[in-house]
Amino acid sequence: MTLSLFPELEPRKPARKKARGAAGLSLVTASPRSARRRHPALWLCLRFPDLIVEALSPASDHPCLVVEGEGSAACVAALNTPARAAGILSGMRLSSALALLASPRLLRREPDRERACLNRAADAALAFTDRVSLLPGEGLLLEVRGSLRLFGGLAPLRRLILRRIRALGHRPVWATAPTPLAAVWLSRGEPEAVVESLSELPARLGRLAPDCMALAPDVWRNLEGIGIRRMEDILRLPRAGLSRRWGPTLQANLDRALGSLPDPRPCWRGQLCFQTHHDLPMESSSRLQLVRVARHLLHALVRFLRVHDSQVEWIECCLAHHRAEHTRIRLNLLGSGRDVDALAELFSIRMERVVLPEPVHSLSVTSAPLKAQRIESRQLFREMADGESESLLLDRLYSRLGPERVFALASRPVHRPEASWQVCEPGREVAGYGRQDRPLWLLSEPRLLDSMDALTPLAGPERIETGWWEGRDIQRDYYRVRSRHGHEAWVFRDRRDRRWFLHGFFG
Amino acid sequence: MSLDELLDDPRVFRPRRLGKAERGVLPTGFPLLDAHLPGGGWPCGVLIELLSDDTGIGELRLLMPALRQAAARGRWIAWVSPPHVPYAPALTGMGLDPACCLVTRPGRGEERIWTIEQALRSGVCGAVLAWSCSMSGRHARRLQLAAEAGDALAIVFQSLRVKHQRSPAALRLCLTPAASGAGVVIDLFKCRGGKTGQVVITGFSREVP
Numbered sequence: 001m002t003l004s005l006f007p008e009l010e011p012r013k014p015a016r017k018k019a020r021g022a023a024g025l026s027l028v029t030a031s032p033r034s035a036r037r038r039h040p041a042l043w044l045c046l047r048f049p050d051l052i053v054e055a056l057s058p059a060s061d062h063p064c065l066v067v068e069g070e071g072s073a074a075c076v077a078a079l080n081t082p083a084r085a086a087g088i089l090s091g092m093r094l095s096s097a098l099a100l101l102a103s104p105r106l107l108r109r110e111p112d113r114e115r116a117c118l119n120r121a122a123d124a125a126l127a128f129t130d131r132v133s134l135l136p137g138e139g140l141l142l143e144v145r146g147s148l149r150l151f152g153g154l155a156p157l158r159r160l161i162l163r164r165i166r167a168l169g170h171r172p173v174w175a176t177a178p179t180p181l182a183a184v185w186l187s188r189g190e191p192e193a194v195v196e197s198l199s200e201l202p203a204r205l206g207r208l209a210p211d212c213m214a215l216a217p218d219v220w221r222n223l224e225g226i227g228i229r230r231m232e233d234i235l236r237l238p239r240a241g242l243s244r245r246w247g248p249t250l251q252a253n254l255d256r257a258l259g260s261l262p263d264p265r266p267c268w269r270g271q272l273c274f275q276t277h278h279d280l281p282m283e284s285s286s287r288l289q290l291v292r293v294a295r296h297l298l299h300a301l302v303r304f305l306r307v308h309d310s311q312v313e314w315i316e317c318c319l320a321h322h323r324a325e326h327t328r329i330r331l332n333l334l335g336s337g338r339d340v341d342a343l344a345e346l347f348s349i350r351m352e353r354v355v356l357p358e359p360v361h362s363l364s365v366t367s368a369p370l371k372a373q374r375i376e377s378r379q380l381f382r383e384m385a386d387g388e389s390e391s392l393l394l395d396r397l398y399s400r401l402g403p404e405r406v407f408a409l410a411s412r413p414v415h416r417p418e419a420s421w422q423v424c425e426p427g428r429e430v431a432g433y434g435r436q437d438r439p440l441w442l443l444s445e446p447r448l449l450d451s452m453d454a455l456t457p458l459a460g461p462e463r464i465e466t467g468w469w470e471g472r473d474i475q476r477d478y479y480r481v482r483s484r485h486g487h488e489a490w491v492f493r494d495r496r497d498r499r500w501f502l503h504g505f506f507g
Numbered sequence: 508m509s510l511d512e513l514l515d516d517p518r519v520f521r522p523r524r525l526g527k528a529e530r531g532v533l534p535t536g537f538p539l540l541d542a543h544l545p546g547g548g549w550p551c552g553v554l555i556e557l558l559s560d561d562t563g564i565g566e567l568r569l570l571m572p573a574l575r576q577a578a579a580r581g582r583w584i585a586w587v588s589p590p591h592v593p594y595a596p597a598l599t600g601m602g603l604d605p606a607c608c609l610v611t612r613p614g615r616g617e618e619r620i621w622t623i624e625q626a627l628r629s630g631v632c633g634a635v636l637a638w639s640c641s642m643s644g645r646h647a648r649r650l651q652l653a654a655e656a657g658d659a660l661a662i663v664f665q666s667l668r669v670k671h672q673r674s675p676a677a678l679r680l681c682l683t684p685a686a687s688g689a690g691v692v693i694d695l696f697k698c699r700g701g702k703t704g705q706v707v708i709t710g711f712s713r714e715v716p
Contacts, residue, residue: 390583393629397611397622405612409605411595421595426583426609434599440567442594456688486684486691487563504594505563 040145040198044158045183046165046172047139048121052078054170055114056107063104067094077109117170122268124164128157133180133265139172139187141180141265154194177201180265181257188212198259205257206232213253219246271369274304274312283322283359287351290319290360295344297365302340310370311338317347317365321358329354331399334391342392349399390427415466416474417442417503437462437480439490439504446501449491455481458488480506533660536572537708540693544678545700549573552658553677553699554651560667562590564684565691568601568711570636570662575602577633577660585626586610587637588619620646627653627661634660647675670696685709 048054058064063083065076074094083104088097097104114137122140125132128151131143144157151157154176165172175186177195182205186193189208195201208231210223222245228234234242235254243251255261276297284290294317305311312333319327329350331343397406410424411432421442437459459480467473475495482488488506493499513519532546541547549555549570559566574584586593586608595605609632613622619640626635627650640663642650654661663676670681679697684690690709697703 389629390631393625393631396625400618400621401611401613407610409593409595409598409608409610411599411605417594421592421605424606427606429604429606432599432605433596434601435596436600438594438597438600439563440594440597440601441562441589441591442597443591482688485561486688487561488565489563505591507563507565507567 040178041143042145042148042154042176042178042196043180043183044142044144044161044174044176045135045139045180045187046121046125046142046161046174047135047184047187048118048170048172050078050080050171051114051117051137051139052109053080055117056110057169058105058107063088063101064107065094065097065101065104066107066109068109117168119271121165121168121170123270124168125161126268126270127164128161130267131265132268134268135184138184141183143180144176177204179257179259180263181253182259185212185257188214201258202232202235206230206235210234215250219250222246272308272310273369274301274367275364276300277362277364279362280360283361285356285359287348290363291344291348291351293363294347294365295340297363298343298347299340301365301367302338302343305338305370305373308370309373311373312367312370314368315343315365316367317363319356319360320362320364321356321360324357327354327356327360332395334395334398339392342395346395346399349396394426415464416472417464418446439488440507441505443503443505446492446503449500449502452491452500454484455489455491457481464492478503531658533573533576535569537569537706539706539708543695543698543702543704543706545698549660549662550678550700551660552655553661554647554654554675555660555662556674556676556679557662557664557682558667558670558680559664559682561682561684564682565708565711566664566682569682569691569693569708570634571601571603571711573660574634578603578607580633582633582659583607583609583631585623585632585635587623587626587635588612588640589636589638616641620649623661623663624649624653627657627659630657630659632657632659634662636662636664638664639666642674644673644675651675 052066053064056064056066058080060080061082063086064080065083065088066078067074068077069075072095076088076090076092076094076097078090079088083097083101086101088100094106118134118136118140122132122134125140125142129142129144129147131146133141133143135141142161144154147157148154151160158174158176162172162174173187173191175183175191175193177183177186177193178198178201182195182201185205185208186195189212190204193204195204210228210231211220212231215223223234239251242254252261256263278293278297280289280293297317298315301315314333315331317329317331319329321327329347331346331350333343394406406426407423408426410422411434412420412422413433414420417438457479461477461479463475463477465473465475476492477495478490478492480488481491489502490504490506491500491502494501531551532544532548533551534548535541535544544550557566578584584603584607589610593605593608593610598605598608609626611622611626613619619637620642623635623637623640626632640646642663650661650663667681670679674697676697677699678695678701681694681696683692683694685692685707687709690707693706693708695701695703695706
């Protein structure tokens with residue numbers, strides 16, 4: 001068979017008859033473009049305008065303000081309905097807001113909780129469709145074309161989704177469009193709009209104001225300056241001129257919204273957790289055997305973490321009994337926790353202190369949601385300690401002694417001696433202040449001295465008077481003294497009751 | 508050929524010299540004391556016992572230069588069951604960063620020995636200071652092995668009562684206040700590889716080098 005040189009000049013061949021299968025049904029050849037034409041995507045955008053407030057879950061009837069910024073630049077980032085009814089607007093200075101409201105509840109913005117809220121909503125949305133995408137800080141995008149048949153149409157599906165999201169405490173604003181970007185813009189400009197096909201998209205998008213695109217302020221000012229009031233004005237502008245004047249991103253976004261350019265969105269896959277279970281062949285109370293079984297399960301966990309290149313914050317081992325309640329052992333991991341021997345040792349340390357009410361018949365290990373692995377490179381020479389062995393030592397000490405008996409020290413710039421030191425986490429750099437004339441040992445409570453005759457003063461009185469504004473005022477004269485036996489101590493005389501106390505030793 | 512030349516011949520095997528070169532040594536900061544100690548400073552990786560019944564005679568200030576050097580290498584200082592709280596502003600004033608001081612308060616007995624062993628063995632701590640742990644010979648050997656593994660300065664403070672008990676520690680000192688009142692008398696009554704004797708240290712310098 002020879003191929004023709006100029007196929008467009010050949011006489012048109014009749015269309016091939018559709019192949020008929022055994023049952024007489026038409027078999028349609030499957031090709032990607034035809035599949036896309038027959039099943040165009042339909043995106044539902046759910047925006048949470050009050051996400052900042054909903055993440056902090058305040059009481060709904062008391063006015064609440066979420067504050068951002070410090071000092072005089074503090075302004076209101078978000079507010080709830082009672083506060084809005086009092087006339088406060090978002091972005092207002094805190095001082096002006098406090099002038100309008102008597103006693104609102106002030107909360108600080110917490111981006112971690114907003115992210116967690118969004119993750120929870122995405123997990124809930126996974127029940128309706130498997131293509132869920134996050135809009136960070138704003139909301140969710142759901143691709144619902146594949147779920148329409150199961151849930152019986154767009155309106156019933158939307159009702160179910162909205163009911164589920166509202167049960168989580170959010171108040172979503174929604175819109176539906178064939179492309180994800182158009183759905184986002186419609187939810188900002190024209191909420192509750194439903195656009196089913198690509199052909200009516202330019203007309204519906206044209207009616208919106210350009211601020212639904214969330215442009216940069218200078219671009220927005222430019223567009224306003226040349227007289228653009230609606231989206232259809234932008235769509236009418238020539239393409240070359242648009243990209244030359246405001247960069248290629250604006251034109252590319254318009255193309256994506258109208259469906260000319262593809263707009264792939266990353267899918268939300270949920271948060272991975274590890275969970276495994278093992279039934280013992282015979283009930284046992286022997287610690288050795290339980291540690292051995294747990295070691296196998298921890299080995300599976302470590303393999304899982306290695307495959308996903310992640311680390312976890314805590315692991316919970318659950319020992320199941322028949323009649324008594326399950327014994328749960330929770331190991332908090334500071335380090336990467338990738339070493340099976342270290343995990344097994346932590347488990348055995350904790351098991352020594354646990355009293356088993358009954359023999360154990362099964363063992364299960366659950367982990368926290370996986371986080372990306374943070375690797376610190378080791379040093380070549382052992383002079384400097386590396387972060388991994390530090391966290392390993394702290395893990396061991398915390399497991400056996402408990403976190404309240406292992407700590408590091410930090411100083412606070414406070415005059416009162418017993419308040420000028422505090423407990424902190426080991427290894428953290430806290431800028432401190434130091435005095436060379438202070439004793440190395442400080443007694444936890446000043447001890448009353450019976451007699452002062454055997455003490456010779458070395459350094460003269462230092463008066464410390466402070467704390468009168470807190471109600472715990474002290475008026476003390478501190479001396480550095482040496483006893484008859486050669487001990488150097490730090491004593492003070494309380495000026496109010498004229499008694500002498502011992503406060504520290506110069507070690 | 509003189510005796511020194513014969514002994515310096517590399518074909519002659521001298522185990523004591525071999526052992527000395529491996530361990531690290533932290534200079535004490537007091538030349539009188541350095542002259543007595545093997546290697547010219549506190550030996551790392553061996554158990555050191557400081558026997559004293561008194562607080563406030565300068566037992567910590569004696570160790571401060573060595574602790575500063577251990578912390579300068581980025582390692583931690585572990586304090587196991589100190590009798591009182593180490594005062595953070597005073598530590599900063601002495602040149603020791605309080606954030607690298609790890610204070611632990613285990614209970615008596617086995618837990619305390621375990622904590623010291625973990626701190627020594629991990630290699631994270633440049634120095635471990637432990638108070639009043641009653642050690643049997645087996646415990647002391649465990650700590651000795653852990654100190655060798657981690658190459659840390661291992662100092663155990665004990666009461667003067669145990670002076671006449673046998674102990675596998677390589678270095679044992681008694682600290683008593685000086686008769687004149689200012690300073691401390693150090694009685695090195697067991698010093699492996701160094702000279703025993705008495706050293707009197709009268710002044711602890713106030714400046715931080």
